[in-house]
Amino acid sequence: xxxxxxxxxxxxxxxxxxxxxxxxxxxxxxxxxxxxxxxxxxxxxxxxxxxxxxxxxxxxxxxxxxxxxxxxxxxxxxxxxxxxxxxxxxxxxxxxxxxxxxxxxxxxxxxxxxxxxxxxxxxxxxxxxxxxxxxxxxxxxxxxxxxxxxxxxxxxxxxxxxxxxxxxxxxxxxxxxxxxxxxxxxxxxxxxxxxxxxxxxxxxxxxxxxxxxxxxx
Amino acid sequence: xxxxxxxxxxxxxxxxxxxxxxxxxxxxxxxxxxxxxxxxxxxxxxxxxxxxxxxxxxxxxxxxxxxxxxxxxxxxxxxxxxxxxxxxxxxxxxxxxxxxxxxxxxxxxxxxxxxxxxxxxxxxxxxxxxxxxxxxxxxxxxxxxxxxxxxxxxxxxxxxxxxxxxxxxxxxxxxxxxxxxxxxxxxxxxxxxxxxxxxxxxxxxxxxxxxxxxxxxxxxxxxxxxxxxxxxxxxxxxxxxxxxxxxxxxxxxxxxxxxxxxxxxxxxxxxxxxxxxxxxxxxxxxxxxxxxxxxxxxxxxxxxxxxxxxxxxxxxxxxxxxxxxxxxxxxxxxxxxxxxxxxxxxxxxxxxxxxxxxxxxxxxxxxxxxxxxxxxxxxxxxxxxxxxxxxxxxxxxxxxxxxxxxxxxxxxxxxxxxxxxxxxxxxxxxxxxxxxxxxxxxxxxxxxxxxxxxxxxxxxxxxxxxxxxxxxxxxxxxxxxxxxxxxxxxxxxxxxxxxxxxxxxxxxxxxxxxxxxxxxxxxxxxxxxxxxxxxxxxxxxxxxxxxxxxxxxxxxxxxxxxxxxxxxxxxxxxxxxxxx
Numbered sequence: 001x002x003x004x005x006x007x008x009x010x011x012x013x014x015x016x017x018x019x020x021x022x023x024x025x026x027x028x029x030x031x032x033x034x035x036x037x038x039x040x041x042x043x044x045x046x047x048x049x050x051x052x053x054x055x056x057x058x059x060x061x062x063x064x065x066x067x068x069x070x071x072x073x074x075x076x077x078x079x080x081x082x083x084x085x086x087x088x089x090x091x092x093x094x095x096x097x098x099x100x101x102x103x104x105x106x107x108x109x110x111x112x113x114x115x116x117x118x119x120x121x122x123x124x125x126x127x128x129x130x131x132x133x134x135x136x137x138x139x140x141x142x143x144x145x146x147x148x149x150x151x152x153x154x155x156x157x158x159x160x161x162x163x164x165x166x167x168x169x170x171x172x173x174x175x176x177x178x179x180x181x182x183x184x185x186x187x188x189x190x191x192x193x194x195x196x197x198x199x200x201x202x203x204x205x206x207x208x209x210x211x212x213x214x215x216x217x
Numbered sequence: 218x219x220x221x222x223x224x225x226x227x228x229x230x231x232x233x234x235x236x237x238x239x240x241x242x243x244x245x246x247x248x249x250x251x252x253x254x255x256x257x258x259x260x261x262x263x264x265x266x267x268x269x270x271x272x273x274x275x276x277x278x279x280x281x282x283x284x285x286x287x288x289x290x291x292x293x294x295x296x297x298x299x300x301x302x303x304x305x306x307x308x309x310x311x312x313x314x315x316x317x318x319x320x321x322x323x324x325x326x327x328x329x330x331x332x333x334x335x336x337x338x339x340x341x342x343x344x345x346x347x348x349x350x351x352x353x354x355x356x357x358x359x360x361x362x363x364x365x366x367x368x369x370x371x372x373x374x375x376x377x378x379x380x381x382x383x384x385x386x387x388x389x390x391x392x393x394x395x396x397x398x399x400x401x402x403x404x405x406x407x408x409x410x411x412x413x414x415x416x417x418x419x420x421x422x423x424x425x426x427x428x429x430x431x432x433x434x435x436x437x438x439x440x441x442x443x444x445x446x447x448x449x450x451x452x453x454x455x456x457x458x459x460x461x462x463x464x465x466x467x468x469x470x471x472x473x474x475x476x477x478x479x480x481x482x483x484x485x486x487x488x489x490x491x492x493x494x495x496x497x498x499x500x501x502x503x504x505x506x507x508x509x510x511x512x513x514x515x516x517x518x519x520x521x522x523x524x525x526x527x528x529x530x531x532x533x534x535x536x537x538x539x540x541x542x543x544x545x546x547x548x549x550x551x552x553x554x555x556x557x558x559x560x561x562x563x564x565x566x567x568x569x570x571x572x573x574x575x576x577x578x579x580x581x582x583x584x585x586x587x588x589x590x591x592x593x594x595x596x597x598x599x600x601x602x603x604x605x606x607x608x609x610x611x612x613x614x615x616x617x618x619x620x621x622x623x624x625x626x627x628x629x630x631x632x633x634x635x636x637x638x639x640x641x642x643x644x645x646x647x648x649x650x651x652x653x654x655x656x657x658x659x660x661x662x663x664x665x666x667x668x669x670x671x672x673x674x675x676x677x678x679x680x681x682x683x684x685x686x687x688x689x690x691x692x693x694x695x696x697x698x699x700x701x702x703x704x705x706x707x708x709x710x711x712x713x714x715x716x717x718x719x720x721x722x723x724x725x726x727x728x729x730x731x732x733x734x735x736x737x738x739x740x741x742x743x744x745x746x747x748x749x750x751x752x753x754x755x756x757x758x759x760x761x762x763x764x765x766x767x768x769x770x771x772x773x774x775x776x777x778x779x780x781x782x783x784x785x786x787x788x789x790x791x792x793x794x795x796x797x
Contacts, residue, residue, distance in 0.1 A: 041445050045472055045793055046497035046579060048449060056561040071445040086796075088350055089450055089471045092443055116395065118491065120386065121482070122475030123357050123364035124349060127387065127395045143497075143579060185407050186354035187365070187396045194404040200391055205400040 004031065026164050033077075033103065034065075034160040037153070040076035040096070041069040045083025047110040047143040054146035061150060064157070073099040078156070080149075081135075084112035084119055085126040087188040091181050097133045098178045102170030105160075107152055108135045111142045118142065126188070133179060230266065234258055240303060244514070244728015244747075247301030255304055255314050259289070263319070267293045268300050270658075271316065271645055273731070273742050273759040274326035276334030278308075280360040285311040285336050288744065290731055290759075294642055294656055296663035299731060306336065315341035322645025325467075325767045333358040333477070348470040348796060352410045354399050357478050358755075364478065365390060365397035371752035372483055435463060438778070442471040446549055446782040449792035453769075453785070455778065462781055465773045467766045469796050476797040480756035485511055485723050485747075486586070488756065492743075493580040495758060496794040498541055501534040501571070502736040504584035509666055510732025510743040514725050517587040520716055524668045525709040526589050529601065530574075530581075531734070532698040532705070536609065537567050538737035539649075539691040542789040543616065546688060549786035550629050556620060563612050566604055573597045586723050588715030598706075605702045613695050621689070630684035634772045634784035637682060644768035647761045648739020650788055653690045654682035660735035671708075672701045687787040694737075722751060738762055738789055758797055762790040 005021040005028065006012070012020055043051060054061050061067065070076040073096045085093060097106070108129055111117030116127035129135060136159060139152035169176055180191040189197060230248070231237060237248045237258065250258045262268045268291040277286045287304045304313050315338035316323040327338045328347040335356030338344055346353060355362050366386040368374045376384055387393045441452035450471035456464040476495065480488050492507045493500035505527055512518065519527070541564060544557030568578045573594055575581035583590050620626055636646065641654040651658055657678040661669040677693035679686035727749040733742035739761030746755035765788050772788075773781040 042443060043449055045449065045474075046494055049497060049579065052557075053561065053565070056558055056565075058562075058565050084472060084474050086471060086473055088473065089442060092471075096443060118494070119474040119479065120395070121364065121366045121368075122479055123395075124470075124473050124475055125395060127366075131394050145578060183409070184350045185352060185404065185409070186399055186402060189396075189398075189404055193392065196392065197398055198403050198405070201398050201400055201402040204398075 029165055030160050030163060034157040036065045036068075037078050037105070037156065037160075038068045038070050038076045039066055039078045039080050040073055040100070041071045042079065042096070043082050044085065044089065045112065047082035047113070050143045050146055051080055051082045051109065051149060054149045059146040059150060061153060064150075064153060066153060073097075074101065076100060077103065078105045078107060079133075080107045080109050081113040081129045082109040084117065085129045087124045087126055087182075087184065090126050090129075090132055090188065091184065093129065094132050094179050094181050098181070102176060103168065105136045105156060106133055107137045107139065107156060109139045109149060109152070110144055111140065114138045114140065132182060132190070230262075233261065233265065237302070240301075242728075244726060246729075247303060249303050249305060252304050252306055252313050256316065256319060258302070259291075259316050260319050262291060262300070262302075267295065269642055270294050271320040271322055272299070272647075272733075272740060273744065273757075274316070274323050274330060275744055275757045275759075276330035276336045276358070277746060277755045277757075278334055278358060278360045280308075283308045285334060287313050287330065287336055288729075289316075290742070290744075292664075294658050294663075296658075298664055301731070311336045312339050313337070314339050315344075317341050320645065321643050322764060322767050325763060326645075329763075332356070335359055346470075348473040350470065357475070358481075364475075365395050370482065371750065372487060440782075441468075447785070448545060448790055451785070451790065451792055451795065453781070455773075455781065457778060460777045460779075462773050462776055462778060465770045465781065467769055469763070469766070469792075472792040472796040474793070474797065476758060477756055481753055483753075484751045485725055485753060486721060488753070489584065490580065490582040492758075493582055494793055495760065495797060496538075496736065496738060496741070496762065496791045497579055498538045498791060499534045499737050500579060500581045501530040501583060502734055502741065504581065505531050505667075506732050506734040506736065506741045507743045507745075508584045508586055508732075509734060510730045510745045511586055511723070511725060513730035513732055514728055514745060514747055515586060515723065516726075517716055519588045520713050521710050522592075522712040523587075523589045523714045523716075525705055526593070526714065527584065527667055528669065528672070529702060529705045529709070530571075530583060532701050533567050533570065533601070535698045535737040536695050537564050538789075539695050540564050540616075542737075543620070543688060543691055546684075546783065546786040546789070547620065547626070549783045550626055552626075556616070559612075559616060559619075563609065566608070570597060570600055570604070573600070585715065585719060587717060588713075588719065592714050598709075601702075602706055605699055605706065609699055610696075613692065613699070617692055621692070626688075627685065629780075629783060630688060630787075632681075632683050632685075633776060633780050634684045634687075634787060635682050636768055636772050640768065640771050641682065644771065645764050646739070646768050647765065648736070649687055649690045649694065650739065650765050650768070652677060653679045653686040655680040660733055660740050664733070666732075666734060672704050674701050684783055684787040687789075691789075725749070725753075733759070736761060738791065738794070739765060758794075760794040760797060762788075762792075762794040763797070766790060766795065 005023040007023050010022040108114045113129050119125045120127050137152045137156045139148055141148050183189045236254045237250050240247045240249050270292045272292050273290040275288050284305050285308055289302050291300045327341055330336050331344055332346040332348050435456050435458050438455050438457055441447040442450040452468040454466045455462050492503040495503050540560040544560035547556035571581050572578045575583040636654050638655045641651050657676045659676040662676050674697045677690050679690045725747040727747055729746045731744045733740050741761055742759030744757040745753050748754045772784050
């Protein structure tokens with residue numbers, strides 16, 4: 001195992017080989033994190049079933065240290081957004097994301113979570129969870145097979161491997177700001193966009209008054 | 218039921234209710250009932266004519282005629298075909314008397330018709346939005362309502378086809394996402410109404426649950442939509458006295474994916490893959506129900522081999538579903554994940570077959586109008602044969618041995634969550650939930666479709682109506698499915714699998730049709746209205762998971778909160794179908 005750790009360029013005496021490793025802090029830190037990613041037990045739709053399949057005997061993602069699914073966001077490292085994100089659900093998802101402790105990752109599983117998928121044109125579907133929370137890995141498919149999900153998780157491990165304590169978000173001087181929780185009004189509203197919404201609806205009203213027949217057409 | 222009996226009964230009905238008139242539109246059937254006579258008619262139909270099961274209630278917007286229509290499908294629990302009746306109301310004042318006091322099973326369906334079509338039900342005890350949220354603008358299934366990414370009324374969109382152009386809908390939207398707001402709307406002046414509306418439905422009891430119980434404060438507890446026991450994004454609001462549930466209200470819509478609106482924009486063929494995603498455990502039987510409805514309109518039938526393939530796939534998917542249902546129920550009963558691992562082992566083997574025939578493990582998209590997408594590839598028939606004849610029966614017995622007499626399972630499930638036969642029928646419960654309450658009603662037997670009348674099988678029925686019986690009945694049904702599969706394997710003929718040429722654009726004559734199958738979760742119905750155009754005018758899904766939840770309140774009251782979790786597990790819901 002120490003071979004994984006050893007930084008090149010250091011000679012280790014033969015009698016200590018396999019017992020001592022000379023390495024960097026980053027490497028140890030990332031090695032421990034990458035092999036104990038706890039996903040949140042959180043199935044949204046069809047993809048959630050394939051996520052469960054990835055946990056069962058045939059695919060078994062515990063081989064990668066991920067079997068501890070936590071129902072509580074406070075204990076999880078990874079949010080697998082497994083399914084269609086609806087407007088009614090996104091406030092809860094953002095709240096759950098805010099409740100997860102750093103370091104945290106998001107994997108968008110399937111076409112719906114990545115960009116709306118087959119239901120994108122619908123009136124109550126969010127066209128991609130990345131409109132609200134940052135996504136680290138996208139897994140395509142409808143639904144992705146368990147193998148595809150495993151590939152996504154391994155990709156996430158690779159992403160963790162190259163992170164460095166020096167510049168990660170959660171050790172920066174400024175606190176990480178929570179994402180404002182969207183609000184369900186006549187349609188889904190992002191609190192950051194209130195001004196924009198106001199301008200848009202006012203403009204729409206003016207247009208409406210100018211061209212009264214537009215609605216009938 | 219033969220034609221003559223139907224005709225005779227119609228006249229009898231007309232004599233009893235002179236106000237009703239026949240639906241004379243071409244391709245339509247049933248009766249049109251004046252709104253003010255509806256409750257009297259429905260009650261009389263139930264008490265005097267035996268149509269005691271109100272299966273489906275839905276609304277249709279007939280925009281050109283300036284009318285909204287409520288369509289009711291009633292059945293007899295003793296079997297037979299449907300009786301359809303309709304109420305027409307003007308579009309500018311759509312008020313219909315509620316049938317909820319007569320048939321409690323209409324409760325959620327009327328709320329859905331209010332939510333999506335905008336028909337107000339006078340006398341409904343709790344008329345709130347159910348799939349969208351309180352405060353949502355408009356009623357999406359009205360024909361003149363347009364979604365933010367609206368392009369055209371029907372596909373294929375001219376902007377993309379036949380040129381094959383790719384357009385991101387976001388680029389045409391000022392917010393770069395799927396939102397739109399009514400004119401003159403100001404977020405600063407807006408007052409939220411959503412959450413308080415949910416809690417308003419959970420009524421308060423004035424007296425304590427029992428005389429001897431310690432009196433405690435009642436509290437409202439919210440389970441879900443993110444909760445490990447809710448099978449996805451279902452949510453319950455419960456009012457508790459101590460640990461006892463006093464009142465319970467299901468809250469859904471967290472996975473509302475606009476199935477019906479998208480379905481009305483799609484062409485008929487395009488809807489088949491969307492039905493896969495309704496009840497994502499059972500894409501095969503979802504396909505089955507939808508193609509049956511459209512085949513009724515088209516007046517076609519698949520060739521013999523395709524009929525057998527349909528039954529084969531539908532029964533395999535029933536096994537998949539019941540295995541998973543048992544596994545998840547055991548999760549809820551505290552046997553975390555181990556039974557599920559056993560169940561999923563067999564499920565994987567069946568999914569291998571699905572993948573081989575259709576190309577996808579879960580979203581099979583395998584049925585076509587008047588046929589199937591493709592024949593079985595080489596070797597798959599042998600795979601089915603060895604699985605069904607050699608492996609599955611023993612594995613089901615294993616599950617039975619490990620679970621059925623387990624002391625904890627018995628203690629937690631016998632006598633818990635009881636639903637009486639009368640309540641089950643009144644609440645329009647279907648499938649294993651209905652049959653576990655002692656009503657031997659199975660669409661495969663009561664109103665056979667496809668070639669189900671050829672097979673020998675028993676309608677599984679249990680009589681206690683508790684969680685334990687709902688668990689046992691699923692084991693029974695797996696065994697019956699294996700029995701049917703054995704006959705399919707024995708009898709399946711060689712031959713074509715598609716009647717005529719496979720077509721991308723089918724011609725569907727104007728009219729209405731209701732196709733229903735006994736899905737693993739219960740009666741799954743598709744109500745399709747065509748006006749002769751390439752897209753359906755109305756496309757409604759009667760979802761068993763959704764309507765079975767109507768009875769959750771009855772089942773869950775006066776049990777402990779931990780029991781309610783397992784009661785929900787025993788209904789076996791899938792959110793994709795509940796919320797559509």
